[in-house]
Amino acid sequence: MTKLKPWLPLIGIGVFAVLLLVVAPSVLSMHWLNNLGKYCCWAIAAVGIGLAWGRGGMLVLGQGVFFGLGAYAMAMHLTLEGTPAGSLPVFMILYDPSGSLPPFWEPFRSDAFTLAAIVVLPVIVAGVLGYALFKRRIKGAYFAILSQALAVALAVLISSTIRETGGDTGLSDFKYFFGFVLDDDANKVMVFMIAAALLIVCLLVVWQLNRSRFGELLIATRDAEERVRFLGYDPANIKLVAYVVAALMASIAGAMFVPIVGIITPAEIGASASILMIAGVALGGRASLFGPALGAMAIGWGQSSLGSSWPDGWVYILGLVFILVTLFLPMGLSSLFGKAKGLVWRSRAAPVEPAPVAAPELEEVNR
Template identity: 55%
Template sequence: MSVLTSPKARVWGGFALAAVLLFGVAPAVLSDFRLGLLGKFLCFAIVAAGIGLAWGRGGMLTLGQGVFFGIGAYAMAMHLKVADAQLKGQDVPDFMQIAGATELPGYWRPFASPAVAIVAILVLPALVAFLLGIGVFKRRVKGAYFAILSQALAAAFAILLVGQQTIGGSNGLNRFRTFFGFTLADPANKRMLFFIAAAVLLLSVALIRQLMNSRYGELLVAVRDQEERVRFLGYDPATIKLVAYVVAAFLAGIAGALFVPIVGIISPADVGIVPSLAFLIGVAIGGRATLLGPVLGAIGVAWAQSAFSESFPSGWIYAQGLLFVVVVGFFPAGIAGLVTLVRRRRSPSAAAEPGVAASAAADVPEPVKVP
């Protein structure tokens, strides 16, 4: 095997190609508006990368990622609103002034500090996922029950936000003017946000790849396929699941924080059941158990929604549902799994192994055999 065709070289080559496309080609060929849209899609892709680990490798159908996305987003939004008010010499943000408030609520005050806001973005989603996961996985809640519980959590979170007028209620938080001292109206700063999102996405994919290819990744797949045997061998499946769940929440929180300055608004409509399902649809279509499938699926579905809605505003939801049904019904491994299946069937060596094609068609990757 030559150095250029080794697995390590292909990995580095893939990251190099992605970096060229994101940092060189995209800014050169896309307008500022389209580049902003792509930045928004990259935020969704970061969430999808975490879902790929938790659902694709761990078998946890996470229907509530909008919660962790929303925690990170609201933490960032609260800091930006306080910072904007301070620049104007005001004590409270503009929407609070309209409501007649004269001082910040107590839980808003820490977010005046950029350091506190960044720590909250990084820690709070992971902490909430950790506490929830401890209660769920230690009680061996899994399958449909876990999916329903996570979806109910997303619904409850959105309802809670609607009732909190001190964080914008149903209107959410918007009209941000600065981002850590940089003016958001400046096109150069908007491009900077895109580059930050692109860098975070590449780092997220690298993190997920490292986890998937490690001993932990093998244990995660083993827990998905043979949980009782893993427990019999002395491992705690709850802890293994918990790590994947927390990592997925951590990435979702960062994605939400980047979403706020890129898009310019965060509201309960962005964190409830519908957005959580949209994250999942992109992952399923792309190929949930592969490394790049969730990322490309999330970007592709978001792009299709934007393009389709421009021509047929009311028809996208039907097209999205049809696409999801077709993929789940006929290509359960997603588009990435279909590509893998075609490639393996064309290979004589793979055709001689009937188990390989069956595994690719059913659900990638092959189960880990626990002795």
């Protein structure tokens, strides 16, 4: 029984994959399937946050930066895919009819370049940024503030470059996804399946990292960084790998978010969006495998359902849930399973008191 325990998460991932890839497309309407695809995108980013924050102790409040890098790379490609060669996107014509296409837009006409940018760009940015911060031993609240400041700076930069990025209006009205018409329901299901499959792959990657020697070193770095350094390992390199993996997952999430939702704006990558990702991870349980993904999906459902019908009250509900979880369940809802399991084991292991012996039987024993 003990030998099967390391494989239980793998069985859970298999069940989760069946629910997403088989059950959901067959029972959900197109509206809810599209919403579930959006939740899967947030869950992909949350899985990376769980690795960096839950296992590595790095409060990454600026994942909106990498989410935005992937999202805008995909959005520029989809915009150009629906624009005839030699013409400008519609929003550029509105702001400057006589202008030309910005040079950094042109490579995104290529499918291969776009996919490479979604993967390589966040790795480079996170690698340079993480190396600069971790080598200087910046951590804790300082690291969290710096990471969130970058998300705010990127959102402000995009808002101020109206002609190049659409500004606060963002990029929208996508018609094609690598040659497939996005208005076709069959293609919408295909895009959802890609997002769900990527979520499963990210869970498998984190599961493998957690059970590897790197996962042990990451936890050791979180709990006793100086001891890890004393043993001959560089904690900066260990944290850097986790940070880069989390950034890559956030970029992939942003790239899939664009064709599913159909729009990307600075509001989706700023400080509030980054905090929303953190809230989902905290709710589900940052140190568990499934907790971050399920928590992000729950927060996404709340934002879509309650946020649309009760936008003012939803913010207070989210704040209340975050406070209650922080106070009473600091390890998230996933810790309830561990507590329940501990209670069951303690009740089974409790010593059984011997039944009282009757007085005549005691006399026989004394004789």
